Amino acid sequence: MSVTDLPILGMLRTRMQWHQTRQKLLAENVANADMPGFKPRDLANPDLGRGAGAGAGAGMGGAASFGAMALAQPVEASGSGLAVTSPSHIALAQAGEGPGADPRRVKGFEIRPSGNGVNLEEEMMKAGDNQADYQLASSMYQKSLETLKIAIGKR
Numbered sequence: 431m432s433v434t435d436l437p438i439l440g441m442l443r444t445r446m447q448w449h450q451t452r453q454k455l456l457a458e459n460v461a462n463a464d465m466p467g468f469k470p471r472d473l474a475n476p477d478l479g480r481g482a483g484a485g486a487g488a489g490m491g492g493a494a495s496f497g498a499m500a501l502a503q504p505v506e507a508s509g510s511g512l513a514v515t516s517p518s519h520i521a522l523a524q525a526g527e528g529p530g531a532d533p534r535r536v537k538g539f540e541i542r543p544s545g546n547g548v549n550l551e552e553e554m555m556k557a558g559d560n561q562a563d564y565q566l567a568s569s570m571y572q573k574s575l576e577t578l579k580i581a582i583g584k585r
Contacts, residue, residue, distance in 0.1 A: 442574065446564060453557065453560055468548060
């Protein structure tokens with residue numbers, strides 16, 4: 431078994447690749463902030479729990495599942511998180527509807543008259559959080575390698 435076959439290292443590599451790809455998408459969102467009709471994109475979180483067992487023997491750890499990561503759909507006004515479990519329940523038509531609701535506002539960002547849905551403040555917050563999460567994964571990867579070196583007596 432080589433070091434690259436360890437599931438924890440594969441998952442951390444997958445996570446770092448995910449953060450790199452997400453950073454590119456967030457940068458594209460910021461770059462297209464003035465483009466009419468542009469919808470911001472983001473990546474869906476990778477399912478590292480499922481890929482850990484299956485990808486451990488694949489030679490790439492959990493990184494083999496990176497190609498299967500899908501783009502999250504642009505944020506829509508549907509999906510309030512509430513379920514109608516009884517016929518007597520009153521269903522909400524849309525999450526953004528209600529008295530005093532702004533129809534241009536969709537889950538935290540505002541769509542401009544040009545149809546552009548990029549909110550620079552939110553994109554910059556996401557980029558900062560993404561950078562911090564990448565640094566955490568990178569630090570954990572480095573510490574895991576140091577622990578392995580101690581275990582085999584190379585330190």
